[in-house]
Amino acid sequence: MLKSHAAISGIGATEFSKKSGRSELRLAAEAVFAALDDAGLAPADVDGMVTFTQDTNQEIAVAREIGAGELTYFSRVDYGGGAACGTVAQAAMAVATGMATTVVCYRAFNERSGRRFGQPDARLGGQPTSQGLEMSWHVPFGLMTPASWVAMFAQRYMHTYGATSEDFGRVAVAMRRHAATNPAAWFHGKPITLEEHQASRWIVEPLHLLDCCQESDGAVALVVTTAERARDLRRSPAVITAAAQGSGTGQMMMTSYYRDDMSGLPEMGVVGRRLWEMSGLSPSDIQTAILYDHFTPFVLAQLEELGFCGHGEAPDYLRDGGIEIDGRLPVNPNGGQLGEAYIHGMNGIAEAVRQIRGTSVNQVPGVRNVLVTAGTGVPTSGLILSTG
Amino acid sequence: MRTLTEDQVEIGSVLPELSIDLTPTVVVSTALATMDFTPVHHDVGIARAQGSKDIFLNILTTMGLVERYVTDWAGPGAVIRRINVKLGVPAYAGDRLSFNGTIVSREAAEFTVEVRGKVSLGDHATGTITLTFPEAS
Amino acid sequence: MTEPAPMTEPAPMTEPAPTTAPAAGPGSALDRELHELADKQVALGEMRGSPSVNPVNEPMIRHWLDAMGDTNPAYLDQGVAPPAMIQVWTMPGLRRDVKERSPVDDMIARLTDTGFTGVVATNCEQTYHRPARLGERLTPATRFSGLVGPKQTALGEGYFATWNVTWYGDGDDPVAEMMFRILKFRPRQRASEKAPEKAPERQEPKQPYPLRPAVNEDTAFFWEGVRKGELRIQRCSDCGELRHPPGPVCPSCRSANRTHIVSSGEGVVYSYVVHHHPPVPGRETPFVVAVVELPEGVRIVGNIVDCPTDAVGIGMSLRATYRAMDDELILPMWAPRET
Numbered sequence: 001m002l003k004s005h006a007a008i009s010g011i012g013a014t015e016f017s018k019k020s021g022r023s024e025l026r027l028a029a030e031a032v033f034a035a036l037d038d039a040g041l042a043p044a045d046v047d048g049m050v051t052f053t054q055d056t057n058q059e060i061a062v063a064r065e066i067g068a069g070e071l072t073y074f075s076r077v078d079y080g081g082g083a084a085c086g087t088v089a090q091a092a093m094a095v096a097t098g099m100a101t102t103v104v105c106y107r108a109f110n111e112r113s114g115r116r117f118g119q120p121d122a123r124l125g126g127q128p129t130s131q132g133l134e135m136s137w138h139v140p141f142g143l144m145t146p147a148s149w150v151a152m153f154a155q156r157y158m159h160t161y162g163a164t165s166e167d168f169g170r171v172a173v174a175m176r177r178h179a180a181t182n183p184a185a186w187f188h189g190k191p192i193t194l195e196e197h198q199a200s201r202w203i204v205e206p207l208h209l210l211d212c213c214q215e216s217d218g219a220v221a222l223v224v225t226t227a228e229r230a231r232d233l234r235r236s237p238a239v240i241t242a243a244a245q246g247s248g249t250g251q252m253m254m255t256s257y258y259r260d261d262m263s264g265l266p267e268m269g270v271v272g273r274r275l276w277e278m279s280g281l282s283p284s285d286i287q288t289a290i291l292y293d294h295f296t297p298f299v300l301a302q303l304e305e306l307g308f309c310g311h312g313e314a315p316d317y318l319r320d321g322g323i324e325i326d327g328r329l330p331v332n333p334n335g336g337q338l339g340e341a342y343i344h345g346m347n348g349i350a351e352a353v354r355q356i357r358g359t360s361v362n363q364v365p366g367v368r369n370v371l372v373t374a375g376t377g378v379p380t381s382g383l384i385l386s387t388g
Numbered sequence: 389m390r391t392l393t394e395d396q397v398e399i400g401s402v403l404p405e406l407s408i409d410l411t412p413t414v415v416v417s418t419a420l421a422t423m424d425f426t427p428v429h430h431d432v433g434i435a436r437a438q439g440s441k442d443i444f445l446n447i448l449t450t451m452g453l454v455e456r457y458v459t460d461w462a463g464p465g466a467v468i469r470r471i472n473v474k475l476g477v478p479a480y481a482g483d484r485l486s487f488n489g490t491i492v493s494r495e496a497a498e499f500t501v502e503v504r505g506k507v508s509l510g511d512h513a514t515g516t517i518t519l520t521f522p523e524a525s
Numbered sequence: 526m527t528e529p530a531p532m533t534e535p536a537p538m539t540e541p542a543p544t545t546a547p548a549a550g551p552g553s554a555l556d557r558e559l560h561e562l563a564d565k566q567v568a569l570g571e572m573r574g575s576p577s578v579n580p581v582n583e584p585m586i587r588h589w590l591d592a593m594g595d596t597n598p599a600y601l602d603q604g605v606a607p608p609a610m611i612q613v614w615t616m617p618g619l620r621r622d623v624k625e626r627s628p629v630d631d632m633i634a635r636l637t638d639t640g641f642t643g644v645v646a647t648n649c650e651q652t653y654h655r656p657a658r659l660g661e662r663l664t665p666a667t668r669f670s671g672l673v674g675p676k677q678t679a680l681g682e683g684y685f686a687t688w689n690v691t692w693y694g695d696g697d698d699p700v701a702e703m704m705f706r707i708l709k710f711r712p713r714q715r716a717s718e719k720a721p722e723k724a725p726e727r728q729e730p731k732q733p734y735p736l737r738p739a740v741n742e743d744t745a746f747f748w749e750g751v752r753k754g755e756l757r758i759q760r761c762s763d764c765g766e767l768r769h770p771p772g773p774v775c776p777s778c779r780s781a782n783r784t785h786i787v788s789s790g791e792g793v794v795y796s797y798v799v800h801h802h803p804p805v806p807g808r809e810t811p812f813v814v815a816v817v818e819l820p821e822g823v824r825i826v827g828n829i830v831d832c833p834t835d836a837v838g839i840g841m842s843l844r845a846t847y848r849a850m851d852d853e854l855i856l857p858m859w860a861p862r863e864t
Contacts, residue, residue, distance in 0.1 A: 128741035136738035143814040156796035205799035421592035423616035455609035456595040464599035472650040
């Protein structure tokens with residue numbers, strides 16, 4: 001079992017901006033240096049690297065830039081933001097099995113000043129690969145932005161459970177409240193009200209502008225070692241109590257519209273079951289959660305799939321600040337991707353580590369276990385990090 | 389005005405081309421002169437809403453222009469007996485309608501001219517006109 | 526738009542076909558019914574209309590000649606009307622209320638009601654027995670001459686309807702006659718056939734639509750169907766399971782033997798979105814995309830068209846329609862199903 005064999009012993013990031021002014025490779029190198037410094041390790045200690053298939057920086061390129069030597073493990077995880085916790089899962093497997101001792105997970109991009117994921121790309125459905133063919137059932141109809149793919153689920157969720165746009169808005173309000181007190185967040189000092197959410201313009205009905213996360217430039221890196229070694233390093237380890245990847249039956253990329261139910265996220269259900277199984281924990285053991293929030297509606301679906309509440313109960317769970325810093329389950333104390341930055345979920349893992357260490361600017365008291373999820377609507381992944 | 393007589397008309401001879409700029413004024417004035425108030429011939433908004441790219445000539449005008457094409461050449465002495473037109477693509481405002489014609493046959497006093505009216509999209513009208521000419525004096 | 530009166534010109538236009546268009550095809554019940562009606566209308570023979578409101582007159586002739594750019598002096602010199610002006614004298618003009626009954630109307634109305642909503646004029650033949658003289662009032666008489674079809678045309682399946690009009694002069698003698706023929710068709714977005722002669726929108730070269738599907742041997746049947754105006758659903762030849770989106774192997778029985786059924790073309794909105802931002806290449810915003818549930822038991826994604834965005838809702842009944850996005854690509858879309 002992978003349980004508790006590995007730990008995150010270093011986190012690092014660049015600043016989060018709308019225009020970094022630097023190459024993506026440079027951002028990657030800066031974040032990796034910061035993570036190694038945080039862990040008290042040197043580039044020469046790195047023998048493994050894991051990133052997203054979408055990252056434009058090859059592992060060997062990052063290794064050259066930071067002055068790492070030989071690598072004995074390199075791997076990439078697919079499916080967009082669904083890869084985030086998967087990189088840590090791969091790294092944990094590598095150190096647990098002896099493939100490597102010090103694995104760096106990284107994600108670096110100029111997602112705002114360079115290629116923006118939120119912009120339509122006519123090439124999406126262009127090639128007869130399995131993904132191109134899958135996209136070809138949607139792109140020709142103009143269904144080709146992440147917001148529109150999620151909006152299709154959101155509409156059905158509203159219909160099935162009687163949820164409203166205000167229920168989604170409560171997620172945005174909570175994230176912006178948290179970001180407001182996080183100096184690293186893009187929206188530091190800029191909370192919003194539910195009225196402002198409701199008044200924001202339509203992007204793709206039923207999603208308003210403020211249901212959509214920001215687009216960001218930046219990089220985040222994490223250092224994964226064995227739990228045993230991590231205990232001897234500079235910082236308190238965030239032990240990887242459980243790590244999981246999951247895809248559902250009839251899974252597609254953002255457009256799983258053809259399976260029985262469209263009001264949930266079965267792939268997150270898979271991840272949740274695996275996390276609870278591996279960790280032996282249950283939702284009541286989690287003090288704070290980092291839930292992937294590129295779009296508000298999927299935060300509700302995740303609360304349900306992970307068992308924090310029943311199906312259709314998330315709107316009630318959110319009411320009265322349920323996921324705010326002083327609520328029943330503080331979610332994304334850093335402000336999430338709606339408030340801090342969109343670094344494809346990796347900044348959320350870094351926040352989970354800070355919560356375990358007790359060093360977050362929005363620290364939740366008494367944290368022992370943090371649940372983290374990755375991209376939603378795609379094959380995804382999750383972690384439970386614990387003090388140790 | 390010159391008028392052709394029977395003896396001046398030869399099978400196989402070609403009529404001079406006539407080209408008409410289909411300005412909106414032409415389309416609208418001919419529609420109204422033919423008492424055709426169907427909106428697609430004068431209201432560009434309605435024409436577009438119905439899937440046309442612009443207002444277009446009505447059929448009564450097509451018939452009139454075919455007749456004019458042949459009588460412009462034949463002169464005032466000719467008498468038009470028959471016009472058979474097969475209708476093709478629409479003749480939209482902004483396009484140009486060009487007529488070509490050839491004398492193809494004669495039966496007793498009646499001559500038949502093959503006429504083709506083309507616009508940029510293809511043949512707007514193709515057909516035959518049958519007419520008589522004054523005898524040579 | 527109302528059907529044109531027999532003596533006015535049918536505009537080359539199409540309207541969406543009613544959902545519940547009964548099956549046509551040679552020998553079908555509908556085909557027999559249409560031909561029976563046609564026979565009845567033919568049997569009515571010639572029906573006379575009222576004499577023209579305006580007698581043949583110089584101002585209208587002058588106006589007509591001016592508009593046509595016709596400088597032939599013969600007509601006004603001789604006190605006669607240009608022959609090609611014959612139909613003008615009995616046009617209803619703006620006085621739509623005086624539209625007269627003719628044996629053609631019932632036939633056209635029935636064709637429209639049964640889904641043959643598209644109309645395009647195909648032939649106009651006029652024979653002039655003698656010139657119409659100034660001062661004379663012309664009286665039209667119309668007879669329905671016949672219905673031919675159903676024919677597969679480039680515009681869709683249709684019937685050719687033909688009628689004849691004779692104009693009688695003051696002496697009750699025939700001045701001129703006209704044969705007029707139209708094609709009434711069930712509009713379909715044309716397939717890859719050669720550009721039909723009478724397909725107005727077809728000849729306009731369209732900008733290539735940028736959002737093209739990738740197609741391979743597992744999906745080609747679907748797009749071929751779309752070009753024929755069919756919504757095809759993959760069916761396993763062995764276990765019969767229907768599947769959309771399609772794929773090379775049946776997930777239920779491992780069979781790679783595939784065939785397809787043609788769906789009924791009906792569906793219900795399962796979910797939908799209204800896209801406002803950002804701009805999408807080849808599209809005008811806002812537009813609606815829906816997940817449509819078919820009675821056959823599968824779902825498919827497509828646009829909802831011919832419907833205000835705020836009228837779309839989950840559970841709404843739809844029917845398939847086919848739209849040419851450019852000269853090559855046709856996409857299946859969905860329109861509200863009228864009740």
